[in-house]
Amino acid sequence: MFRLSDIQHHKSDSDCWIAIHGNVYDVTKFLGSHPGGKAIILQHAGTDATIAFENVHPAELLDEYLSSGQLLGRLEPTAQSATASEQSTDLDAPPMATILSIAEMERLALARLSPKAVTYYASATDDEITKLANGNIFKSILLRPRVFVDCTYCSLLTTMMGTRVGLPVFVSPAAMAKLAHPSGEAGIASACARFNALHIISKNASMSVSDIVRAGPDAVFAWQLYVLKDIKATERTLAQIKAIPQIKFIVLTLDAPFPGKREADERYKAAEVAAGAPPQVWGTNSTLTWEKTLTWLCKHTDLPIVLKGIQTHEDAYLAAQFPAVKGIILSNHGGRALDTTTTPMQVLLEIRKYCPQVLGQLDVLIDGGIKRGTDVVKALALGAKAVGLGRAALYGLAVGGEEGVHRSLQILADETSTAMRLLGVGNVNDLGPHHVNAAALDPLLSGGPSGLGRRARL
Incomplete structure (x- = not known):
């Protein structure tokens, strides 16, 4: 079980970790092949990027692009953890x-x-x-x-x-x-x-x-x-x-x-x-x-x-x-x-x-x-x-x-x-x-x- 503090120092081109949906991944080798470029991953490296990921990707995409060997373990839940849908609220819509x-x-x-x-x-x-x-x-x-x-x-x-x-x-x-x-x-x-x-x-x-x-x-x-x-x-x-x-x-x-x-x-x-x-x-x-x-x-x-x-x-x-x-x-x-x-x-x-x-x-x-x-x-x-x-x-x-x-x-x-x-x-x-x-x-x-x-x- 990883704490958020455990991954915060892993956010460089040569050592990049990221947490998504309660899992911690080593995505260092994936940086060069990410279809959206490595910059967006580095922007969220060392953090819980669940909300940023959920806004644009289905969970199944992780299995498509990342191997089981890149999964390091689970992230310890925190009071601040939430999915994008939980944090989103509807604005008043016109009739x-x-x-x-x-x-x-x-x-x-x-x-x-x-x-x-x-x-x-x-x-x-x-x-x-x-x-x-x-x-x-x-x-x-x-x-x-x-x-x-x-x-x-x-x-x-x-x-x-x-x-x-x-x-x-x-x-x-x-x-x-x-x-x-x-x-x-x-x-x-x-x-x-x-x-x-x-x-x-x-x-x-x-x-x-x-x-x-x-x-x-x-x-x-x-x-x-x-x-x-x-x-x-x-x-x-x-x-x-x-x-x-x-x-x-x-x-x-x-x-x-x-x-x-x-x-x-x-x-x-x-x-x-x-x-x-x-x-x-x-x-x-x-x-x-x-x-x-x-x-x-x-x-x-x-x-x-x-x-x-x-x-x-x-x-x-x-x-x-x-x-x-x-x-x-x-x-x-x-x-x-x-x-x-x-x-x-x-x-x-x-x-x-x-x-x-x-x-x-x-x-x-x-x-x-x-x-x-x-x-x-x-x-x-x-x-x-x-x-x-x-x-x-x-x-x-x-x-x-x-x-x-x-x-x-x-x-x-x-x-x-x-x-x-x-x-x-x-x-x-x-x-x-x-x-x-x-x-x-x-x-x-x-x-x-x-x-x-x-x-x-x-």
Whole structure:
């Protein structure tokens, strides 16, 4: 049994101890491989870092990254010891029914979140051009309503990868939800369960996958996969996911093989960490290729595979050549990876122009910039099966926990139903390109050689 005083002198590069969840670890050898860089560990070295750890990580992550040989023993309990959830308190939330838009929810959230959470959630790469363009592009697409249509009935039911869901809106993988609210991803899952909606669980969730799925018994779940440099660690995690029957498919994320330059986030980290701290160590494997990676992944999961981060119609076409791939998510990581790249809606229109057969071969989802039900309808009319919310779910969580996420989903569900009724459509599957006019975007589509004949690289 260790006392806190026993570990306080072990906080250097060559001798680093840390306590988490009542255990004392020697993390000296882990410093150089920590995905977030060694500076953040050294900042908490020689202390009980349980609260700092809980805010961003599930307990199971310790088993994934640390070996049993690094566990030194137990920490003697003190009166000051507490978990993040025990120390957190809810702020007074406004009545959820008074919040009428996703934009209003965002404004409320940004006023309530901690500086760390704001810079992490809201930041985007470089000049944030892509982040803004993701949403603005919807304004250039016009709706074409038909009249004399009985619009009494309206259903939002649809299917994704063969699984029936209650909404054509899903929650995209968004990391570290406990920065927004103590309920974390469990709050998001509970809200999704009330709609029978899809929740894609982030690889970097702040709670364990089993705890998240337990919180949403009527939700539909998928799990985001980042392939790490440590392939064996990724394979161990895939084995754990395989044992959770609620996970219906794997979402392999491809749009961030390296971190983008998110200046607001970097400024905060620079202020938080001592001057001269080493740069972040990027833990994602950057050697992924089509045939090699998909062949490897199929050996470790029987679940359908969805590729997230498709940003060209050529890659959408290539994805359809692999039988294990059942869907793609057109996404640029919310503008957090490469700035001035194409928006998901542009990619969707280019698929329609150059390889429309892909829309019949794969479930095509989009992610990024959704603020209104009319945005949802425009995406569905042009061939998307569903649209994803990332920041919007976190902002709802920040404002009202589970109820805030539920309200965000309800706002979009109501707005989508209203837009469909005014278009003269009673079922999401009846939406089609004749319901929109996207001609204003034609000059923004790729006009060069399509490159569809290029074979996937090994």
